[in-house]
Amino acid sequence: MSKKGFSFFIPHFKFLISYFYTVSHPSLTITFLGTGTSAGVPMIACECPVCTSPDKKDKRLRSSIMVQSENTTLVVDSGPDFRYQMLRAKVKHLDAIVFTHSHKDHVAGLDDVRAFNFFSQQAMNVYASDMTQEVIIREFPYAFHESKYPGVPDIQLNTIALEPFEVGDIPITPILVWHLKMPVLGFRFGRFTYITDANRIDDSEKEKIKGSDVMVLNALRKEKHISHFSLEESVAVAKELEIPQTYLTHISHQLGKHADVDAELPNGVNLAYDGLVIKV
């Protein structure tokens, strides 16, 4: 490339990237199915002001989102509340489950794909890393036996690593994040990025997030935590990556009431809540 051609290319590179994401991705509807940490909010037997709050936004099922284009519906993770989340959001058809990692609060509800198997007469497509698949097979061994008991979940495992892949017409780029020492996958869907259960993101992976219009990031509580970003740490990541709108998820009752905490946040950062729907 000539020197002139090169200097033309550089300033337009950013534009080209955003243009690529605009033209090559379908518009998506994101539904927050759950925005709570592993114990959920309210937590069993807890009588703190958050767990007893009458505000609907203080009721958080375990973290999961639904991502929909016109012809494809997927969910990220199927935690212990998966069945109720599908009922509450009136989901009639599900094309796939994409997993971030194998912790119980993200995989425990997988058995309930049986209803989708029954109505679609097809296996449920599950996308997970090798490490996550190992746990899925250990936790739900009966779904993978040679001779299956009738009615067990019918699951088609698809291996993902860091290469981009597609579910229907939804393109997905995995993003590696760290949950203390455990690798966890975040996902970029066009101009939308979803990350949960992280407390560290390498600089090279941050590059994949930049340019997103909307990012979801986990923020457990105000105090520091060994394997989750705190509120302050999450807000700092949102600012560093210059994301126009960030929603915080995987929230503990220790963070405080939704209305109080949301009001304290800087412009462009909000707490997510169960039932929130956004279009990207």
Ligand SMILES: [Zn+2]
């Ligand atoms: Zn979790």
Ligand SMILES: [Zn+2]
């Ligand atoms: Zn976790």
